[in-house]
Amino acid sequence: MSKPSKQAEQIAPEAARPGRVRRSLSYLFNPGFIQDWRAIWKERGFRGFVREKGWRIVAAIILYYLVRDSLLYLVLPYLAARGLLKC
Structure with a gap:
């Protein structure tokens, strides 16, 4: 895959790098504390989640x-x- 040209990055940097926009949108809809809760749920299950968070x-x-x-x-x-x- 070819690298986007510098002119394309200057015109629309978000369009040239769609991964960056996707990451910021995922953080908006999935904040850090939710990611922590999800990790606890995956590691320890429902009981571990309730024991740790209440x-x-x-x-x-x-x-x-x-x-x-x-x-x-x-x-x-x-x-x-x-x-x-x-x-």
Whole structure:
């Protein structure tokens, strides 16, 4: 594979190096503390994760998904049906 020219890097450095953009986007959606939690989960499983981080983290994750799903599947369709939210 040929190396991109310097002119291409000057015009669009992100386009010339797509790996760099991909890494920054993955960090945005997967911050460092989540990567640490995922590593603990892979190494020690659910029990090890709960022992190290505690039940509060598990409860926070469950609560996050409960709120997110209730907004997505209950509140937004209700507002769309009432005509308050124009789709």
